[in-house]
Amino acid sequence: MAARLFAARWSRWLEKRIPPARQVLLNQRRIFILPTPQGLLFGVALLLMLLAAINYQNSLAYGLTFLLLSVGLVAILHTYRNLAGLQLTAGEASPVFAGEQAGFRLRLQGNGRARHDIALGWPPAPLERVDVAADGSAELELFLAAKRRGWLRAPRLRVESRFPLGLLVAWSWVDLDLAVLVYPRPLAGALPPAPGIGEDEEPGVAAQRSGVDDFQGLRAHQSGDSRRRLHWKAWSRGQGLLVKDFAELHGHDLWLDFDSLGGDREARLSLLCHWVLQLAGRNQPFALRLPGVLRPPASGAMQREACLRALALFGEPASPAGVRP
Known part of the structure; x- marks a missing residue:
């Protein structure tokens, strides 16, 4: 219960500090930095070296201790600078079917400074790593499993850097407003014959x-x-x-009617999705009827996309803005 309450407060705090945007520029307000486990061990080692130098009053031990301490302090600056000023821009995501991997395209710009070993992703999955040239940009695609139809809104993206020594990690949690439309999973099956088709004719095939x-x-x-x-x-x-x-x-005007099918709602939508793909592949005119939705007879790519979108959003929010991860 306490962990859930803390997570909710942390999420609200991030919403205010780093609000959702299609383009985010990392600055001091959006970057956090802490020692890594290796950095903590490095600090413990420095403390032991300092105690040994004090105990033995050894100048070389003092010099080595403070030299390594200065290296650690410089590493703090370089780790922070590797993220500071980095600009992230969200790209377009193509619709997928339930059960597939949804791909989200991102673009990173260095803005005059080379970026090394930038890691991005959604933990606990492994993070993708990329380098960005000083006057250039880098593009990459991140994937999330699309488990159900409707809008899939990606959670906050972790961006981190452990460059140059791995003693510290600088990171940020950015919301690039990434969303992709997920169509129902196609389910093969036969539809009832269209009006005017004889019993010996195959449904959906023109006479x-x-x-x-x-x-x-x-x-x-x-x-x-x-x-x-x-x-x-x-x-x-x-x-x-x-x-x-x-x-x-x-051809007969083939109507794909939700109410004429049996089974639960998701099974009906999956069956209709399969037939939309089949009929669109044949370039055969068809119509789609859902409760509250009517697509008149047509053919072609526009009819296919419109019907798949109607199936994906049936009973779901029409906009990704109302969908929260």
């Missing part, structure tokens, strides 16, 4: 009728067939009088 769009093969000549469709090469080879047969697709 055919005579037309002039797609060449289907050759058939025997019948009275009334156009002479333009005669296959003269077959007749010259003694195969008889054959006619080129064409067909065109005429």
Whole structure:
């Protein structure tokens, strides 16, 4: 209980000190610094050396002790300066499906100073390390597991440096307002037939009728067939009088209806997600009906993205601003 209360207070304090932003510049208010375990051992060793120097009144021991102490003090400055002035910018994140890894792109700029061995990530997972040139920038992609559909909002990002000696760690917790849309996990399964499709037809597949769009093969000549469709090469080879047969697709307006499916809500959404992907891949027009949501029949990439977004946000906040990790 006490740990949870402390975590809540720490989170509120960070919200005020380092508010969420798509671009963050690290300065003295946003950087914390403490000794590492190696730094604590270094300090204990210096204390023992100082006691030995006092006990034996040895000038060389005094000199070595204060030399190492000055190295430690300089390390404090260099560890802090390795983060101070570093600018972090959030990039765009592409939508993923539940169960996949969501990638978040970040850009780091040195702003006139080279940065060495900058580590970023979300503990307890291992941190990614990167160097930044003085007048350049570095880009990297960090990943989080997308366990459920809806908005996935990344928690505060830890940025740290132990350069140059590893005796101290300077770090910051920044909120770059990173969020990615997570689609439902596709679940293969059959949908009920669309209105007008016979029982012997596959749901979601357009029927055919005579037309002039797609060449289907050759058939025997019948009275009334156009002479333009005669296959003269077959007749010259003694195969008889054959006619080129064409067909065109005429589709039914296929409605993907949430209420017509069985199972729980997430299973229905996963099934609909699978069929949205299948029909969009065929470039076949379809419509989507959810409680309170209606997407009219259409095809193409825009219809696919709009339907996947509707499935992802069904019953969820429409904006990542209302989603907290």
